[in-house]
């Protein structure tokens with residue numbers, strides 16, 4: 001933890017170390033329910049190069065040992081202080097929102113990790129929310145981590161309401177999350193949405209999925225419809241999150257080379273013209289009001 005504390009102190013001109021970040025988190029998200037138990041003793045471990053290259057991870061929270069692994073870079077790959085702090089903050093949020101249920105299943109935000117079966121279909125949404133919170137807490141706008149996931153999380157945050165989304169996330173209350181989606185649109189195939197978002201996660205993590213083409217576009221359409229039905233009027237904020245092919249190219253640059261091309265396939269067939277989507281949203285809203 002010394003190395004992390006030293007970096008945080010240097011960057012933020014503080015002497016509080018990681019507690020400074022904890023404070024930023026609770027200031028930005030005052031109702032976030034955290035697992036105090038995990039704060040008693042946090043271990044930091046240096047992630048070695050081999051593991052970093054194999055997984056493309058920059059950080060990892062190992063729940064069984066309450067340990068945060070961080071890749072600090074090497075002579076060929078410089079990692080900036082701010083990037084290290086970003087990774088640490090993301091993993092710290094996982095740590096704060098992790099607990100085990102009585103069967104030994106890890107509950108981490110919206111994700112569940114079964115000892116044998118592994119992660120649940122919610123892992124993608126979970127990573128998106130965690131990264132969105134990280135960027136909000138540190139006021140980062142140029143992150144390269146999980147760009148597709150974070151975009152979905154930001155849209156969900158507008159559609160559902162940030163407070164409700166974060167509350168459900170930190171209480172592992174998937175039922176409340178799903179119920180909220182149904183409340184907005186009772187025709188929504190929630191299961192298909194969750195599964196699509198899971199597949200999107202797998203593709204951006206480098207798994208080859210034959211059905212990836214257009215997956216992102218389908219999710220985008222679905223979220224746009226949810227936004228219309230949510231009766232929320234945050235158009236300016238929402239429109240900034242609309243994705244076109246150009247955004248996909250920019251976002252795909254941030255995923256490792258080996259999976260860049262498959263990530264592009266995710267949004268194949270997207271409506272190219274954002275103005276068109278904006279007009280559709282505005283028009284349908286007006287019709288709904290009649």
Ligand SMILES: [Zn+2]
Pocket residue numbers: 090094127130
């Ligand atoms: Zn994560």
